[in-house]
Amino acid sequence: MQVPFTKMNSQGNDFIIIDNTVLDYQFSNTQIKSICARKTIGCDQLLILDVKDKNHIGCKIFNQDGSSAEQCGNGLRAIMLFLNREYRFISCTIYVNLIPYLATYISQNKIQVNMGYATFIKDIPASGSCNKITRDNFFYKVTVNDDESSWSFLYAYLSVGNPHCIVFSEDSFIYKDKISNCLNSLYEEGVNISFILNLDEFLEETKTVLELRVNERGAGWTKSCGSGATATGAFVLRYISLPQYGLKNINGVKIRQEGGELYVEHNASNSLGEPELILCGPSVFEYDGIWND
Structure with a gap:
């Protein structure tokens, strides 16, 4: 299996983004840990996207140990930059575990995410x-x-x-x-x-x-x-x-x-x-x- 990916970095917190919109890759826990391992590509977290339109971006987040993450603020900014580069989106709604996060691209140095309520x-x-x-x-x-x-x-x-x-x-x-x-x-x-x-x-x-x-x-x-x-x-x-x-x-x-x-x-x-x-x-x-x- 050959899988295209994009490597992104938010202040030293690094991510691998896989756009799963068209090909719909299915990854085992072992494969996720292999992708994230520093001896291969390496990242803090793996972000898998399903882009329907700018208001419906599905995202699954996985940690280095293969476990699922509920959310990631730095990852959401990386996703917004990726979507601006690949889809020309200026703002979009990213869903993680069915929770919507509104992200806005102002510049590469200023990406905003509405993180909701504490x-x-x-x-x-x-x-x-x-x-x-x-x-x-x-x-x-x-x-x-x-x-x-x-x-x-x-x-x-x-x-x-x-x-x-x-x-x-x-x-x-x-x-x-x-x-x-x-x-x-x-x-x-x-x-x-x-x-x-x-x-x-x-x-x-x-x-x-x-x-x-x-x-x-x-x-x-x-x-x-x-x-x-x-x-x-x-x-x-x-x-x-x-x-x-x-x-x-x-x-x-x-x-x-x-x-x-x-x-x-x-x-x-x-x-x-x-x-x-x-x-x-x-x-x-x-x-x-x-x-x-």
Whole structure:
């Protein structure tokens, strides 16, 4: 089997896009892992498209380990750039797991995706490998007692089409592996884990660019994660509106990861008062190729 593909990159988060509109290739789990493996073409995620028209773009997303992904903000921007190159679309609606995402091409450096609404999960999970969990407002405090010491961290759990834990307590990145293991023990299907490195600095000066590192479910540590940035933006914009901060007039935040900067802003609100989240950033075309099975 010979399969044409396009390699795209969104700030170091790289993708293989296969346009499945005409030939309708069927891929086994083994083939998906082979395509994604770094010893062959290699990518963080495989994006398989079915283009009906600009209002109906079907997309399936697969991680390196062959598992399905529920959503990918950087991947959606890569898809929009691909559709602009191949179909001349300026805007389109991309469906992932039946959820529509409106994407707009302004320039290669400015591709916008309406990521929908964030849903904050307030149920306290079972403790897993963590020793104690308490809830404060819309986030949690976890206390861990291990052989070396007792320590704690703060995180929020929310969904932007896929699940994210936003870890925001000071110096928590020092314990990134232990925290990742702890949080993955709380959520059986795994979770994307984002670490904000400088929230205290941001609270003092909101023009500060937030520094973020993300451990993606099914892909591991990546240079950039669009949905992680979106979830982080949703959390921060809610957190700074708490009474002790009272910063309610800020509608957007810049977020820097190893791959570069993204911008997350609020748009119109739904009937419950939850704002839509707009993710904006670049994507680039790398090359076209043929995968031979």
